[in-house]
Amino acid sequence: MAELKTFKGGIHPPYNKELASGKAIKAAPIPSEVVIHLQQHIGAPCEPLVKEGDRVEVGQKIGEAQAFVSAPVHASVSGVVKSITEVPNFTGAKVKSVVITPDASQPEFQKKPGKDLESLTAEEIREIAREAGLVGMGGAAFPTHVKITPPSDKPIDTVIINACECEPFLTCDHRLLLERTDDLIAGARLLKAAVGAGKVIFGVEANKMDAVDALRSRASSYPDVEVEVLEVKYPEGAEKMLIFALTGRKVPPGKLPSEVGCLVQNVGTAVALYEAAAWGKPLYERVVTVTGPGVREPANLLARIGTPIATLLEACGGLVGNPVKLIMGGPMTGWAQPDASAPVVKGTSGVVVLTSDVVDLGEESECVRCGKCVEVCPMFLSPNFIVQSVKRGQWDKAEMWGALDCFECGCCSYECPAYIPHVQYVRKAKAEIAALKKK
Amino acid sequence: MAMENLVVTPPPHLKSKEQTALAMRDVLIALAPITIAALVAFTYNALFNIAVCVGSAMFFEWAVRKARKKKVTLSDGSAAVTGLLLALLLPAKIHWLNMIIASFVAVVIVKELMGGLGRNIFNPALFGFVFILIGSGFLASWTGHLGFLPGGFDGVQAATPLAYIKHGLEGPHPSYAALLFANYGGAISEVGCFWILLGGAYLIYRKVINWVIPVSILLTVFILGYIVGSDGLYQILAGGVMLGAFFMATDWVTSPMYRWGQAVFGLIIGICVVLIRVYGAPAGAVAYSILIGNAFVPLLDKVFKPKRFGEVVAA
Numbered sequence: 107m108a109e110l111k112t113f114k115g116g117i118h119p120p121y122n123k124e125l126a127s128g129k130a131i132k133a134a135p136i137p138s139e140v141v142i143h144l145q146q147h148i149g150a151p152c153e154p155l156v157k158e159g160d161r162v163e164v165g166q167k168i169g170e171a172q173a174f175v176s177a178p179v180h181a182s183v184s185g186v187v188k189s190i191t192e193v194p195n196f197t198g199a200k201v202k203s204v205v206i207t208p209d210a211s212q213p214e215f216q217k218k219p220g221k222d223l224e225s226l227t228a229e230e231i232r233e234i235a236r237e238a239g240l241v242g243m244g245g246a247a248f249p250t251h252v253k254i255t256p257p258s259d260k261p262i263d264t265v266i267i268n269a270c271e272c273e274p275f276l277t278c279d280h281r282l283l284l285e286r287t288d289d290l291i292a293g294a295r296l297l298k299a300a301v302g303a304g305k306v307i308f309g310v311e312a313n314k315m316d317a318v319d320a321l322r323s324r325a326s327s328y329p330d331v332e333v334e335v336l337e338v339k340y341p342e343g344a345e346k347m348l349i350f351a352l353t354g355r356k357v358p359p360g361k362l363p364s365e366v367g368c369l370v371q372n373v374g375t376a377v378a379l380y381e382a383a384a385w386g387k388p389l390y391e392r393v394v395t396v397t398g399p400g401v402r403e404p405a406n407l408l409a410r411i412g413t414p415i416a417t418l419l420e421a422c423g424g425l426v427g428n429p430v431k432l433i434m435g436g437p438m439t440g441w442a443q444p445d446a447s448a449p450v451v452k453g454t455s456g457v458v459v460l461t462s463d464v465v466d467l468g469e470e471s472e473c474v475r476c477g478k479c480v481e482v483c484p485m486f487l488s489p490n491f492i493v494q495s496v497k498r499g500q501w502d503k504a505e506m507w508g509a510l511d512c513f514e515c516g517c518c519s520y521e522c523p524a525y526i527p528h529v530q531y532v533r534k535a536k537a538e539i540a541a542l543k544k545k
Numbered sequence: 546m547a548m549e550n551l552v553v554t555p556p557p558h559l560k561s562k563e564q565t566a567l568a569m570r571d572v573l574i575a576l577a578p579i580t581i582a583a584l585v586a587f588t589y590n591a592l593f594n595i596a597v598c599v600g601s602a603m604f605f606e607w608a609v610r611k612a613r614k615k616k617v618t619l620s621d622g623s624a625a626v627t628g629l630l631l632a633l634l635l636p637a638k639i640h641w642l643n644m645i646i647a648s649f650v651a652v653v654i655v656k657e658l659m660g661g662l663g664r665n666i667f668n669p670a671l672f673g674f675v676f677i678l679i680g681s682g683f684l685a686s687w688t689g690h691l692g693f694l695p696g697g698f699d700g701v702q703a704a705t706p707l708a709y710i711k712h713g714l715e716g717p718h719p720s721y722a723a724l725l726f727a728n729y730g731g732a733i734s735e736v737g738c739f740w741i742l743l744g745g746a747y748l749i750y751r752k753v754i755n756w757v758i759p760v761s762i763l764l765t766v767f768i769l770g771y772i773v774g775s776d777g778l779y780q781i782l783a784g785g786v787m788l789g790a791f792f793m794a795t796d797w798v799t800s801p802m803y804r805w806g807q808a809v810f811g812l813i814i815g816i817c818v819v820l821i822r823v824y825g826a827p828a829g830a831v832a833y834s835i836l837i838g839n840a841f842v843p844l845l846d847k848v849f850k851p852k853r854f855g856e857v858v859a860a
Contacts, residue, residue, distance in 0.1 A: 429551065
């Protein structure tokens with residue numbers, strides 16, 4: 107077999123996908139209260155369109171901003187607005203949120219009369235994406251309508267659907283690939299139409315060959331759709347790495363994929379765009395993988411936005427063993443939670459519970475210059491020297507060693523024999539450098 | 546739900562099995578073959594030297610960390626490695642005080658007072674060795690040792706293998722096979738470089754070191770050896786080149802970070818080894834060369850800093 111496409115660097119953590127990859131998507135229970143943050147995306151926060159005591163219907167727009175870089179939010183349940191208040195999100199930051207008490211029975215979603223997807227113009231597709239509140243569902247949550255409005259001087263020729271799902275444990279994209287293959291391909295072709303690209307490439311890691319087969323059989327009638335198998339390696343699904351692996355193009359430091367004629371979108375986003383365009387369904391629910399050695403019955407749950415993760419954990423039979431890490435997102439880039447109160451947002455791909463037998467909380471010691479961080483860094487940076495510069499408060503040097511180019515994949519910390527939390531130092535460097543540049 | 550033990554730390558939340566202490570343990574395992582060979586060849590002399598060097602290195606590290614009110618880090622194994630390497634660099638017959646002095650210089654001055662493991666510029670064991678090599682004239686006992694292996698080279702009266710290179714001596718100098726497996730004059734680790742190669746292969750297999758530095762050094766010495774009219778193969782088999790290439794020059798802390806820097810580092814060391822051996826005093830040539838190489842490390846790290854992903858090289 108020929109060598110699979112990939113990038114240089116990266117790591118091979120234990121994937122543990124088998125815990126949840128065979129579990130078909132099922133609906134999560136409706137909680138007694140949903141908390142919908144008015145900012146779930148990169149960009150301007152929304153202003154509430156409802157007030158305390160208002161009745162809302164599922165799918166109703168309840169928050170919007172005038173700014174271009176923003177995404178509206180929608181009620182994920184039918185019910186009554188209990189309050190509009192500040193609630194901590196999964197990062198611990200307090201965000202203005204609409205708290206809704208759901209009705210005892212929830213209506214089935216009524217698909218709007220079907221549109222002819224092939225006849226939609228680019229402008230119409232962007233408007234659909236914006237109205238539906240679409241954001242990148244891989245985790246970064248960048249508003250989709252902005253991403254599919256590339257600068258006019260940078261033509262896009264290739265749309266890449268990121269179906270790597272390179273984060274260990276997570277399987278929500280894998281399930282969408284298997285269960286929603288046709289909708290996904292249709293959504294991907296809408297993205298292609300929106301940016302006027304010539305083709306769509308699906309990049310799938312080789313640990314999902316069933317998904318590759320499904321895509322290939324369904325996509326065979328579309329000459330503009332390609333399916334590529336990629337090496338199983340973290341972070342294969344990082345935007346720049348994926349573009350390089352599939353096209354050989356390198357996005358320059360500080361630039362966007364449009365620089366090299368590419369648009370990358372996540373599997374979940376493509377499916378959501380299809381639902382918005384074909385059914386008139388806004389983004390008010392998503393698939394969340396609830397898994398890990400600390401979860402009794404791992405599952406892929408279709409959860410309403412605003413569902414507290416405690417509800418999801420209960421739906422999976424609760425916790426087992428000695429849970430020490432409750433992670434919102436994947437184990438490489440996700441956020442550790444102090445409790446299970448944080449609500450699901452549009453970018454929540456998973457809830458991973460790790461137990462004491464798999465978590466290694468070693469104590470940070472001095473860097474011994476082994477060079478392993480340099481070897482695994484997919485951006486060819488020098489994480490050790492960034493850390494050294496941060497420790498000395500030399501922000502210009504931190505930038506020189508590449509702090510601003512780091513996308514925080516965490517490969518360096520994963521490999522580091524001295525347990526150095528490079529990502530934490532990099533975040534500090536980014537904040538300090540940004541503050542200095544403002545002056 | 547049982548959530549009282551939840552810990553909140555920044556990502557990533559997974560960690561490989563890599564640990565500094567485990568890497569040091571691997572170095573000790575890799576040094577086992579040559580250490581056993583040295584013990585077979587020099588019996589109680591070698592045992593005594595190793596005990597003194599390892600014991601004093603660990604004691605000094607403990608004492609200096611205590612005195613500076615810092616966390617005692619004996620468990621990372623680096624003091625034990627320094628002590629063992631130091632013992633392996635020394636001849637069998639050497640006054641114990643020399644070993645204590647070398648150990649003190651290595652651990653206290655070169656390592657701890659430079660900031661501790663990770664911050665030292667020079668390889669501690671080599672620096673300690675060179676300090677007494679220059680400072681205390683133990684060379685008097687350099688050529689003699691108690692050889693217990695039958696059929697070996699007559700170590701008591703003969704010159705070291707390196708002296709043959711230097712002086713172009715005729716006569717029964719050790720064969721390649723002897724250099725690989727049997728004992729001959731010099732340090733207690735100069736009892737067959739096969740045992741060092743075995744350990745080096747283990748370190749590469751365990752990914753504690755990569756092949757660039759050893760290959761660069763050995764290739765440079767081999768080729769340059771012939772260029773200057775000496776026997777290149779003999780050059781890499783004799784003396785401390787093999788130990789230096791696999792165990793000293795590859796020290797994480799005192800070697801370059803990047804592959805090309807490592808290659809040039811090996812080249813510098815290899816050139817110095819041959820030049821010092823052929824035109825200078827052969828004893829300690831490898832040690833001097835690696836220390837010279839160490840001094841180039843910050844520069845090599847600057848020069849060979851890799852281009853960032855997608856970075857366009859300014860024309």
